[in-house]
Amino acid sequence: MGWILFKRAVRDLKAGWARYLALSILIIFSLFIVISLMGASVTVMDCTEISDRQLNREDGEFSVFVPLRNDELTKLNDKGVTVERMFYADYAVNETKVLRAFKVRESINKVGLIDGRMPEKDDEAVIERRYSEVNDIKVGSRITLGGIEFTVTGIGAVPDYNNMIKKVSDSVVDSKSFGLVFITSDAYDKLYASGASLSSEEYYYAYILGSQMSEEELKNTLEDIEFKVSDVDDKYFKEYWDRMTGKKDDLLDAVEKLNDGAKELSDGAKELSDGTNEFHDGMHDLKKSVPDLKKGIKSLDDGAAEFEKGIKEYTNGVGKVATGASSLSKGAKTLAKGTKQLNSGAKQFGTGMDAYARTVGSMTKSENPYVAGVAKEMDGSTKQLASGYKQINSGVSGVNSGASSLSKGAGQLYDGIKKLNSIGATLRSGVSSLHKGTTELRKGANKFADGIEKLYDGSAELKNGAKELADGAKEYADGMQEFADETKDFVNEYFDIKSSNLMLFMNHSENPRVGAAADDVQITYTASIIFGVLLVMLFAYVISVFIVHMIDQESAVIGALYSMGVKRRTLTLSYVAVPVIVAFISGVIGTVLAVLTPAGIPAQLQDSLSYYSMPEVTIKVTPFILIYGLVIPPVTAFIVNVLVIRKRLRKTPLALLRNEQKAVRGKDLKIKGLKFISMFRLRQMIRELRAGLTVILGMFMSLLVALMAINTFVYCSRVKDFYVSQTKYEYMYNYKYPTEEIPEGGYEAVAESLRKEIYGYTFDVMMLGITKDNPFFETGDLPDNDTDVVLSSAVAVKYNLKTGDEFTLKDGNGGRLYAFKVAKIIDYSATLAVFMDIDRCRDLFGEDDKYYNVVFSDHALDIDSGRLYSTVTKSDIEKSAGIYVDMMGPMITVMSTASAVIFAVVMYLMVKMMIDRSTFNISLVKIFGFRNREVRKMYLDGNFITVALGALVVIPLCKIIMDYIYPRYLVSNVGVGISPSYPPELFVAIFLVIIGLYLVINFVLTGRLKKINPAVVLKNRE
Amino acid sequence: MYIETKDLKKSYGEGGSYVQVLKGVSIKIDKGELCVIQGTSGSGKSTLLNCIGGLDGIDSGDVSVAGTLIRGLKGERLSDYRRANLGFIFQFYNLVPNLTVRENIQVCEYLTNDPLDIDELIGVLGLTEHQYKFPSQLSGGQQQRCAIARALVKNPKVLLCDEPTGALDSKTSRDILVLLEKINRQYGTTMLIVTHNNSIKNMVDHVIYLKDGEIYKDYYNETKVPAAELEDL
8 A cells, every 4th residue: 555655645746746846946955055064064073173183283282481491391291291382473474464484393283284295495385275275375386484485385284273363362364364384493493583573483382181191280380380581582571571570579679668667567556555554554653643742732832831930930039039149149248257257256266275275285284183184074175175176167267268159159149140030031031932832833733633634544545545556556567467478479479470481371172273163163063953954844844734735635535545444654654755755855865966066065165164274174974964864854854744744634534534624713703893805814814824824934934044144244244344443543562572661652551361251162351451541442431440341342242241240251371250340331343352441450460550561553653573462453453354244245145045035935835825725715706706806805915914924023033033043053153242133124124025025926826816717616626 | 143233322512503313223234235224314324324334433322343343442443443344435436536546446455465356356347448547537437436446455344335326427326336236246245325315225135214313114125126227316
């Protein structure tokens, strides 16, 4: 049975050949494109992998300030790391073309020759493929660099410049003006020695890791390698180094002094605190003694009062004493007179005594014992009397003398008392004053005591304050020490860029130059697979609509066959045979055309070959591609059709025999208030919902393709327009060794290359610190805080950022993250740039307040090339901006055309089928007397509404989907941030194109409507 | 009995549209019998045929064909039942339009391991000269002959014919009936013919007359007339 029903399928194919041919052509065309893209993608990926392996593609590369010493290289080699020099310098071929000269590589990133041979002599060179192609340089051609002429002996490509961008941060390849040249080692040295290079030599190394060292370890090892300044012979470097290291020392000295100052401050504060402690203690004692003082002063005052009183009494006494003394003096004189008389009496008494004594003496000698005895008794008392006399005489003498002295003294006393009396008056006056003074003193002492109280309180506060000050000063000193340590570390680290030799470290996956073609086509490959399946599904679905139509027509036959015992599976297979056959044959043709014709894979391959610098490429067709091309279409057609027709074939044989229709869609829909034709049209639309939805589905699929093309067109056009219109400067000088003074006429800026990842790709984002007067960027007032920045629209679009968002960027080695907030977004698409004030930028990156490394200018400046990394001119940007349009133009045309054809064919087939299905009904209404115009309104104009409404829904829907897909999958590897948003008129244009296509199809089908002959149709029906 | 229905009931619709088409029909047909089911439009004759053919489900009662109870059979088993036992002939032939006469017959050839010889069958049915024509190139009678051949090629035990002459003119109808009679005789095929044509009852062994879903008459024809002699077809 199978083959019998297969015959039926074949005949069905023959019967509907035009329709199936149209669909087949679409499938062929779609698969041709898809397989071509897949084949080209696989070829690129495969060739890249093979050539990378054969040419020993690097695992990564790094650049250093000065070339590594042999011992440093040996150290790396000992760890199993293979390292090879990739030094280069750029040379102008003419005013617009630059060649980057390398020595011939020996072990890593070797040149893959496409033609010719490697250079053997010093005047021979191999030219990079793309440059040679674009500039029509062939083996045997001659080029001149730095005044030295080279003969081109070969054309080749290297794995580390698969994407021929001049700088890693560049987004566009311009092989017309930039290429590579490989020359012998001696030739290279000789060329560089000529001094003709546009900039100083760059010291790049490529590495291949062994098994002993990881990438991280290698990076750490390289970071630890320092260089000797004496090893550098670049005069610009030396000048720069001296300037920068001088600043480092100044900075470190300043920090050291600051630290010392902080220590002294701390010590001083400590002493101050101690002093205030002592002061406070003293104040405490003072405070304690104040009551005693007050008491003492009171006593003093009281004493002074008493003293005053005493003095008064004293002076009174002295007066009296003076009077007494006067009397005394007079008495003394009298006494002196009396004593003189006494003395004279004493002398007389003495004479008498002598006479008495002699008498007694003589009596003692008397014989008279009585007399002698009495005389003897008398003699003793006479002697005592004589002795007493002597003493009296002596005393009288003394009294006499004393009286004399007394008299004299009394005179003197009197004189003295007189004097004392006069002094006493003075004393009295003084004591009075003294008393007044002590009274004042007493009052003062009270005030003093109050003052001391306050002073004490103040001293307590002072003490506490001094303590806090001391503590603060200590903390400050500690902090200062930490700050000094940190600053030293920071300064050392910061200036380490000058002392650590490593400048850049990048593994191959981060390097946009390496494997870019394979990365690029990976997206194409994935998109092709998906779009291929989607397109085949669309076409299979379109076929299934016909099959469903056929099943409806053959319902009774199917019922009859079921009645006989034919199984559903058999019939299902017979009905899906047509779409499967169509899809299979179309798949085969499409695949064969893609694989075997130059317009297939080779043509698609040109997209890669004309942009990327690929080595020798051999077309590769993998089993998967063949399976995809040969198996996916029939399998997809099978699945789609089985899913669609399964339900129809599930009816009972009786239902099929009776050709029972499922309840007509919308039969319950109450339509009121419409004229008959409008109502009929609406019901017809509902009845033909499946076909209408298929038209919309076709519109959706074709619009996706169309919008991909339009998005690409808008994207590329805007790159071309915006890059030029938004680039206001004429020259951008990127300094390696900036001069101390900014070149006149230039606007300095600080540019730091940071990185940010999105959708699996990491791009350089230029942090640009600009001056307020920079006329080239319309940033307005730049934020004056540390976190807010102004974004270029490129960054905002690329990273989906809007005002107020926060985002981070990381430094080149990924070690440090910088967080920012979007303050403003400006229209600037030419670079992924973030703007901030130059001083803040300097602060952020620890540069001094005069640092700059970029100068913008509206005219050429006289800057020594040896100081520069590169110079970007507006004309460079103009040239590169147009490359996208040139490159993508053919693809845009093909895709736009393809989408229009897909849509037109699907719509044509569906509308035609709708008419076919309604042929009987149309005949009837014609018989009823409806005119062609009315019939058209009833049966065709509903399609217009379907198409118009569908377009209104599908266009924005497709745009939303494409805007989601586009940045994530189609330009995710491009470092460009441009919104492919459409102006409103473009949406209108797309809508009008759809309506236009419909009207053309409608016009064609209206002719068919007119041709329907009711009699013939009714007869056929019968 | 080769074909037997017991108290067969069948209804359609629900609520206001409920119609009981068969109201407890019980019939018995012997093997090799040529039987006609007659009745007016809406009497339930086609429904009875469809129930026997397993094309329509039954509400209650039993249907047995060649010892197979149909009630409860579903899906593949029902297909297998039809495949093994039945051949169908319809009023509007229901031929696959883009297959030739021969190919239409061959479609059912594979359904059995013991098909009839297709060339012989084509010869018997007088389609030899038309065997490579498409249905659209044939007359109604030729198409119906093709449909008969398609039904017979798998050598069914029972041939169910639903108004086989309904779309044919009188002469062609007679030709078809003659052919059916011949097949019944030649292959011993049990035939159940649903028709509203009153003349056909004269050529069959067994007549069942349905009225409003019930057996109105059920009798064996004692005065059987050859199909070729039928009048008023």
